[in-house]
Amino acid sequence: MLRKLLLVTVILGASLFAKDIAYLNQKSSLFLKGKKVGEILTLSPVIILEKKGKMTKIQIKGMVSQDYEQELVKNLNQRETYVYFDKEKGNGFKTLSKKEDAYGGVWLEVTGVYKVKTKSLTKDKNKLYEQAKNLYAKTCSVCHGLHNPNEFMVNQWPNTFKSMEPRVALNKSQKLLILKYLQQHAKDTKGAKNTKDTKKH
Numbered sequence: 001m002l003r004k005l006l007l008v009t010v011i012l013g014a015s016l017f018a019k020d021i022a023y024l025n026q027k028s029s030l031f032l033k034g035k036k037v038g039e040i041l042t043l044s045p046v047i048i049l050e051k052k053g054k055m056t057k058i059q060i061k062g063m064v065s066q067d068y069e070q071e072l073v074k075n076l077n078q079r080e081t082y083v084y085f086d087k088e089k090g091n092g093f094k095t096l097s098k099k100e101d102a103y104g105g106v107w108l109e110v111t112g113v114y115k116v117k118t119k120s121l122t123k124d125k126n127k128l129y130e131q132a133k134n135l136y137a138k139t140c141s142v143c144h145g146l147h148n149p150n151e152f153m154v155n156q157w158p159n160t161f162k163s164m165e166p167r168v169a170l171n172k173s174q175k176l177l178i179l180k181y182l183q184q185h186a187k188d189t190k191g192a193k194n195t196k197d198t199k200k201h
């Protein structure tokens with residue numbers, strides 16, 4: 001009985017989660033045909049295609065501005081940065097569709113296949129959120145009450161954060177983790193509803 005149940009669970013699981021999603025647990029080099037082509041940032045989601053020892057083949061989706069292909073963001077309304085490419089062109093992604101923003105700027109929906117170090121991936125993004133939340137609560141409530149991540153939009157957090165950054169003694173990777181946590185729980189995200197326990201005074 002138990003074995004049968006397990007088998008059903010495994011089969012269901014395999015079909016439901018055919019797409020194997022993971023997240024970067026730190027900022028990491030992105031490789032294309034063995035060469036580094038850019039950096040993929042903490043908490044960016046990727047689809048795992050193939051794990052081979054130290055390196056994992058991943059697929060990335062996002063959007064780039066047609067005028068600036070160097071920065072790949074979540075989408076044109078939520079410009080959370082996923083990847084900074086080293087070069088402006090020739091980054092090995094293909095265009096799926098084109099969209100125009102409110103200012104007439106053209107955005108490309110793109111996808112690409114790359115490799116990252118296996119150890120820089122995690123399935124458990126809640127653990128990263130937990131770390132970020134603790135760090136945030138500890139360092140960003142010294143001068144004022146802790147601001148709820150959902151007070152600002154995804155696109156507003158980077159500038160707000162930048163003005164506060166010099167006031168805290170954190171290293172670059174800690175700062176990036178907090179910023180990503182704030183953006184992924186911003187007002188215009190699904191994560192916003194999970195921030196009620198972050199008290200504002």
Ligand code: HEC
Nearest residue numbers: 136139140141142143144147160161163164165167168178
């Ligand atoms: C050394 C003191 C200090 C620390 C530490 C500090 N802040 Fe602030 N923060 C301020 C002051 C002062 C203001 C109000 C005016 C200003 O913007 O300078 C403020 C304002 C803010 C605002 C409101 C901005 C607005 O436009 O309404 C946010 C959000 C904020 N801080 C976030 C943070 C975050 C995130 C951190 C941690 C990375 C942080 N603060 C750490 C002093 C600090």
